[in-house]
Amino acid sequence: MKFIDEYRTKEPALALSEKIKSIISEPVKIMEICGGQTHTILKYNIEEYLPKVVTLIHGPGCPVCVSPVSMIDRAISLAGCKNVIFTSYGDMLRVPGSESDLLRVKAEGGDIRMVYSPLDALRIAKENPSKKVIFFAIGFETTAPANARAVLEAVRTNQRNFSVLCTQMLVPPAIEAVLGNPGVQINGILAAGHVCTVMGTREYEVLSEKYRLPIVVTGFEPLDILQGIYFVIKQLSERKSFVENQYSRAVKKEGNLHAKEIINKVF
Amino acid sequence: MCLAVPGKVLSVENKNEDLKMAKVSFGGIVKEVCLDFTPEAQPGDYVLVHVGFALNVMNEEEANETLKLFAELAEADERL
Numbered sequence: 001m002k003f004i005d006e007y008r009t010k011e012p013a014l015a016l017s018e019k020i021k022s023i024i025s026e027p028v029k030i031m032e033i034c035g036g037q038t039h040t041i042l043k044y045n046i047e048e049y050l051p052k053v054v055t056l057i058h059g060p061g062c063p064v065c066v067s068p069v070s071m072i073d074r075a076i077s078l079a080g081c082k083n084v085i086f087t088s089y090g091d092m093l094r095v096p097g098s099e100s101d102l103l104r105v106k107a108e109g110g111d112i113r114m115v116y117s118p119l120d121a122l123r124i125a126k127e128n129p130s131k132k133v134i135f136f137a138i139g140f141e142t143t144a145p146a147n148a149r150a151v152l153e154a155v156r157t158n159q160r161n162f163s164v165l166c167t168q169m170l171v172p173p174a175i176e177a178v179l180g181n182p183g184v185q186i187n188g189i190l191a192a193g194h195v196c197t198v199m200g201t202r203e204y205e206v207l208s209e210k211y212r213l214p215i216v217v218t219g220f221e222p223l224d225i226l227q228g229i230y231f232v233i234k235q236l237s238e239r240k241s242f243v244e245n246q247y248s249r250a251v252k253k254e255g256n257l258h259a260k261e262i263i264n265k266v267f
Numbered sequence: 268m269c270l271a272v273p274g275k276v277l278s279v280e281n282k283n284e285d286l287k288m289a290k291v292s293f294g295g296i297v298k299e300v301c302l303d304f305t306p307e308a309q310p311g312d313y314v315l316v317h318v319g320f321a322l323n324v325m326n327e328e329e330a331n332e333t334l335k336l337f338a339e340l341a342e343a344d345e346r347l
Contacts, residue, residue, distance in 0.1 A: 001294040003325055005274035012337035015344035031314055036270055117319025119301060146320040149303055153286060193269045197315060197322045223337060249314050249330035250323050258304040
């Protein structure tokens with residue numbers, strides 16, 4: 001598929017690997033923020049292409065993993081209520097609460113439906129006027145505009161049986177929490193490309209300056225990750241630290257203004 | 268969770284004025300996608316889609332720049 005396959009080819013990966021080896025002079029620790037990037041690193045064995053002195057540290061950027069247990073427990077208790085259809089992205093169904101998980105509630109008879117989009121949850125509400133339909137609105141900045149749009153659409157169409165259990169999170173404070181810990185030694189960061197597609201890159205300039213850290217906004221294909229790592233190491237070797245955009249085919253400096261506007265309006 | 272996939276806009280629908288929807292093909296699999304955040308998207312454009320919403324129109328020029336750089340790197344690597 002276009003915009004995907006071209007970023008999975010072997011020759012440039014080998015070339016980037018050589019480039020990295022040619023400029024690296026000391027051990028570096030680089031944190032990729034997003035769980036999607038971690039997935040690519042493991043799936044394509046990216047560490048094989050890197051010198052042993054490069055350590056990749058997997059960051060906090062997975063909303064599924066960082067959701068508080070109390071919120072999962074609330075979801076579980078709502079999903080078990082009579083007359084409720086509980087809708088959720090698929091990846092939340094297996095996440096354990098303190099005593100159960102959503103899949104178990106479903107097995108016990110709870111009406112829990114996996115949806116691909118918050119608009120699907122809204123459609124279910126329209127089709128089931130006698131039920132209360134709850135959508136588990138979870139996510140980082142990437143997902144926030146979609147969840148917000150569904151809320152506005154529910155208001156516009158007066159869909160009174162639709163509500164959201166909201167647990168939206170922001171990435172920069174999570175990065176700052178990591179960097180602010182004196183025990184953490186990180187030399188560079190791969191920022192999450194899709195979060196920046198929405199939010200742009202300005203918030204990261206503050207962090208890069210404050211912690212004198214190269215931050216490279218990076219995509220999700222194997223060549224994106226390798227190039228992101230190369231950019232970080234190149235900055236380090238030149239004693240520079242700034243925000244660089246590896247994922248320029250999808251990320252603009254200002255982000256997506258329509259999406260940002262709707263986030264501000266709803267949350 | 269933050270997976271987003273590029274797909275090609277096949278057609279833009281005008282059924283619902285408030286919610287701009289389009290048919291988008293992901294390597295042959297066609298899905299309904301909301302274009303509210305990318306009102307500029309036209310049939311033929313590639314959009315980056317997450318949970319049923321296009322987050323951006325893919326920038327061909329920037330993509331080509333990156334690919335050109337990859338090609339140059341691979342070529343230089345071969346010459347070594």
